[in-house]
Amino acid sequence: MDFAENILKKNTPTWFNLSFDIFVCIISIITAYFLRFNFHIPEKDLNALPSVIIYVAIIRGITFIIGRTHAVIFRYTSTNDALRIFFVIFIGSIIFGVVNLVSYKYTKVFIIPMSIIIIDFIVSLLGLLSIRVFVKIMYLQFDNPDRKKLNVILYGAGKIGVLTKKALERDAGIKYNIISFIDDSPNKIGKILEDIKILDTKNIDSILKANQPDQLIISSQSLNPSNKKIIIEACIANNINILTVPPVSSWINGELSYKQFKQIKIEDVLEREEIKLNEDIIRKVITGKRILITGAAGSIGSELTKQVIKFSPSLLILLDQAETPLYILELELEKLSFYKKFEIVVASLNNKEKLESVFETFKPEIVFHAAAYKHVPMMEKHPDEAVMVNIVGTMNIADLSNKYNVFKFVMVSTDKAVNPTNIMGATKRLAEMYIQSFNSCSKTSFITTRFGNVLGSNGSVIPLFKKQIESGGPITITHPDVTRFFMTIPEASQLVLQAGSMGNGGEIFIFDMGKSVKIIDLAKKMIKLYGLEIGKDIQIVFTGLRAGEKLYEELLADSENTVKTDNSDIMIAKVIEYDFDYLSKEINELIGLINTFDNTQIVKKIKEIVPEFKSKNSIFAKLDD
Structure with a gap:
């Protein structure tokens, strides 16, 4: 066994391969004679056989050298190598036939009977290929016997x-x-x-x-x-x-x-039927237009960028304050051969002078506003920043869109804006209210899209679980009964694009998020996908609900209902609309509290403007008494 294994693993020299192939051809011509004469070769043919063997060996050897069939390592024989052997054997047999015809013309004698040439062709081809296949199979068997x-x-x-x-x-x-x-x-x-x-x-x-x-x-x-x-x-x-x-x-x-x-991936477990987009509507709105995407380096913003590019805008302005992700996005776009019309802008939503310069320079016709602070526990600690980005930042982009006659403004919102229990959700709800009220007094069509958690987005539960599993655990879950709606990043971005294209202004579009998913079930499936056992290889630990966190999310408030659209995945939420002047006055009072750094007063004012905002698991719950 060891001897055979060593032989199979060595690369035999080309002269050995050539000699072996010629030897196979010699055996093949002898076999052809036996088969042709039913194992009783006539004396005349038997006497001529030694000369025929030498003749066949010379012709086959020459064709093998020209075709370089002997240069191939037997154990790595491929389909192309097999074809080469076929052609080389075929050409050799053609030579035998042509020489036979010439010989018969002058001597009335065939050097090799024609029937034997045909039999020899078949036997030689099968012999050479069989040997190579056998060596390849044996090598695969011996190469790693303990595999x-x-x-x-x-x-x-x-x-x-x-x-x-x-x-x-x-x-x-x-x-x-x-x-x-x-x-x-x-x-x-x-x-x-x-x-x-x-x-x-x-x-x-x-x-x-x-x-x-x-x-x-x-x-x-x-x-x-x-x-x-x-x-x-x-x-x-x-x-x-x-x-x-x-x-x-x-x-x-x-x-x-x-x-x-x-x-x-766990995303495959939660995947749904492919969303049917009305590309004609999207094309009419996007193609040939100047498009601005804020938060372009984020999960939704970067995917929106990829989706928008498919519809050939005349210019794509990508704005974000996160320089590293924006740089990575720029590198990805530079690789595209079919689209080069984009501008990268590093800017804060609170730098209104810089934003005005962007609008004045590039004159966007459509704005997708995806920039926002989204982490619930972080915003509970920094309500002033949530106000400055989610509310003031949105107002800055909206005001400039109105001033520079933007055709459509599409804002990305969240299900956490429904009956908000945290500052992040409440500030996003306030942004929704501002956008919707602004639509009534502006030529710009202001549209809002609202959906749940996005699978694999920055800081979401799935990347966190992956990191925890790969580090040996434990997986941390806030509560055994917590549930969430999930949607993939491409799904969310496609629906934002579709809703933005079909909206006329003033709508809050909500998406069919499917069934809510228990986070503990999600964690268990991820553990099993890694081939691990719960409780043996990795533990699940419950840490308690975080500040502002709900057990379950909602897409509609109690006072809201929906209107169907032409797309079964998209509905319009019928919500309470606010007077723009009243809302602007209230928000300006809220903004005036920012520099006091008094979080209690800031949150108290938000609760006055958004009465359905009831804090949960938060120090601000006392303001609801």
Whole structure:
């Protein structure tokens, strides 16, 4: 065994490969004679056989040298190498045939009978390819005899599924036993693909329990979110590792390798059906326009940037005060070959002179206002900053939009603005109120979009849980019953774009957030996706609700209801509208309190303007008595 392993691992010299190939061809021509004459070679042909063997060896040797088939390392033989061998053998056989015709013309004798040339071609080709395949298989077997063996199920019995299987077979580090393919196509279920049976996705639970695979790999590129969720949930329940095959466009040099497979993400568990956008409406509003995005370096702002670019604005002005994320965004955009019309602006929302310079210089026609302070506990400690950014910053951008005749102003708000229990939510609600009231006395159409938590956004729960899991835990959750609505960053950005395009002004659009998710369930699924056991590998610790935190979020206040739109994912909230002059007077009084640094008075004034603001788990709850 050790001797065979050592031989297989060595690179044999090219002269040895050439000699071996010629030897195979000699055996092949002898075999062809035996087969042609039914193992009873006539004496005349038997006497000529030594000369024929020398003749065949010379011709084959020359064609091998020209075709360089001997220069290939046998254990790495590829499809291209096999094709090269086919052509070299074919050309050699053609030479035998041509020489035969010339010989017959002058001597009336064939050097090699024509039928033997055909048999020799087949036997030589099979012999050379079989030897190489055998060496390759034996090498893969001996290369790592102790390599880990994994049982795998492949989802997707199509072309990508077959390529996935071949990628697994090429992986030298692990030996994979493909148990089965699973698919939801009735035309494929029960059939055999690559010697492996195709099973029905509907029976996923029983398939997993019966086979107990180590991994399930999703190779299908067209799996809808609902089916994907069923498969992932079943794997999580059975402690099975889940991998996905990346899109074909990201394969290196068009070839798939095991190293490109990705671990499933928690976002995939929460993924929903693809949002259907009315791109014609968006195109009419965005294409050829000058667009300003505030908070452009943030999670929503940067995704909005990517979505807006698809509709070819004449200019994209990207404004943020966070220089490093803005620089990273700039580097990403510079890589784009199809869009170069953007300007990067570092500015604070409170620097109105700088903002006016931006409006005067670039004259934006549409504004997407995504800049805001969003962290609840932080804003409980710094209500003055929440007022300055979420309220005053919004007013500055809105006032300049009105002054410079911006066509549409679209503000990104939050579900925390509904029946707010914290300063962040209350300041965002005040910004909503200002924007909506301003619409009644401005040529600019002021529109608000309101949605819940965004998966994977900066500072959100999922990146926090990932960090805690990777550091060994524990995972910290404020309360076992806390729930949240979730939406992916692309989903949120697309809906902001859609709502902003369809809005006429004065609307507060809310999005279909699906079902709320218990945070503890989210944490448990993430732990299992990492292949860990709760209570054994990692602990979950409850820390108590933070200042201003709710057990559950709402998209509508008690006094609000909704009106449907043409898009089933978007509704209009019918809310109380405020007089612009009254609201401006109240907000200016609030702003006047900022320089006193008296947080109690600042929060008290916010509560006067937003009467539904009732603090929870906060030192400011005493102001509600």
